[in-house]
Amino acid sequence: MYQPQRGPYLVVLWILLILSLVVVQGGLAPRPAYAQVGTIYYVDKDRPDDSGDGLSWATAKRNLQSALALATAGAQIWVADGTYYPDEGTGQTNNNRDATFSLKDGVAIYGGFAGTETLLTERDVAANVAILSGDLDQSGTATNNDAYHVVTSDGNATTALLDGFTITGGNANGSNPQDRGGGIYTFNSSQAQFAALTISGNDAIFGSGVFNDSSSPSYTNVTISGNTAFDDGGGVYND
Numbered sequence: 340m341y342q343p344q345r346g347p348y349l350v351v352l353w354i355l356l357i358l359s360l361v362v363v364q365g366g367l368a369p370r371p372a373y374a375q376v377g378t379i380y381y382v383d384k385d386r387p388d389d390s391g392d393g394l395s396w397a398t399a400k401r402n403l404q405s406a407l408a409l410a411t412a413g414a415q416i417w418v419a420d421g422t423y424y425p426d427e428g429t430g431q432t433n434n435n436r437d438a439t440f441s442l443k444d445g446v447a448i449y450g451g452f453a454g455t456e457t458l459l460t461e462r463d464v465a466a467n468v469a470i471l472s473g474d475l476d477q478s479g480t481a482t483n484n485d486a487y488h489v490v491t492s493d494g495n496a497t498t499a500l501l502d503g504f505t506i507t508g509g510n511a512n513g514s515n516p517q518d519r520g521g522g523i524y525t526f527n528s529s530q531a532q533f534a535a536l537t538i539s540g541n542d543a544i545f546g547s548g549v550f551n552d553s554s555s556p557s558y559t560n561v562t563i564s565g566n567t568a569f570d571d572g573g574g575v576y577n578d
Contacts, residue, residue, distance in 0.1 A: 377413030380406040383454045384421030389428065396454050403440060403448075403471070404428030412445025412497065418504075419454040420467035425486050426475050434475050434484060436513075439491040439524075442499035442531055450503035451535075464503040464535050473521070473541070474508030481542045481567075485510035487517040488524040489541070492531035492556060502534040511543035511550075512569070519543055519576065520550030522566065531556035539565040546576030553578070 381399035389405050391398035399419070400406045406416045408429040425431070426438035442448070450469030451462040473486030489509040492499060509521030516524065521541035525531055533556060538548045547566035549558075563574045 377411070377415070380410055380414060380416045381419075381454075382406045382416060382423070383419040384423065385419070385454065399454070400428070402428030402431075404431050404438075407440070407443065407446070407448075410443060410446045412443075414446050415459075416446065416448045417452050417456070417459075417462075418448065418450045418469045419452045420450075420469050422470040422472050424472055424475060424477075425489065436475070436483075436485065436487055436517075438475070438486055439488045440471055440501075442490070442492045442495055442501060444495055444497035444499055444530075447498075447500040448502065448504075449500075462503065468505055469503065470505045470507060472508040473510065481508075481510045481512075483510075483512070485542075487511045487513055488520050488522075490523045491520075492523070492525040492528040492554070494526065495528040495531045498530045498532060499528075500532045500534070501536065502532075503536070505537040505539070507538075507540040509541040509543070509547075511541075511545075511547070516552070519545040519552070521547045522563075523549045524552070525550070525554035525556050526552045528554040528556060532559070533557065533561055534559040536561045538563045541566045543568055543572075544570045546572040548573070549575045551575070551577045 380393040383399040386401040389401040393400040403423045405428040425440050426435050451464030451467050453467050473489040476484040489506050506522045511521040521543035522538040541547045547568040548563040
């Protein structure tokens, strides 16, 4: 009498059972934690005030500093076109030259939005120019009223990203460290990342565009031009 071979069938059944248990428990390859996007905060200079919760374009913060104050590791900040000053927003004092956009560990800041996008891939950095300006008195020229550093990365040991902005109007004409890095100043920072930036129209005694001090940041697709150093490093100074 013919006896069916049960071995292969039993193997198949065991495989199906194991797969079903794995799927129930979360899948064969669960997404790592770093691949998950945390809270997205929205910033739009066209908002009438800063009272929104920042959790949608309709309730966007008016000032980038206000969104930065809320953001924690894993968060993203989406910034619409317009000009943003570091002395405006939560915790800031108008015309304070020490005001700066300070990068935060684990937080990614993206510019280049029109203010309607639902996907990061929909932004257009060239069409929707987002400007970070140290020209606090909005005079259009370098004065003693301008921010020493427009952007600062201080001790970032976890990836901190700035992507899709024009950085201008910084004037680092003070004493150390306010004499360096009019556009970007990095200090003891190993994980700062800068991408799709234009750094121009900044002044400093050293490193008017960028000053890297005991740091190892990365720069990708960054244009540095038209900056003025009164001593060394019109474009970039690495110390």
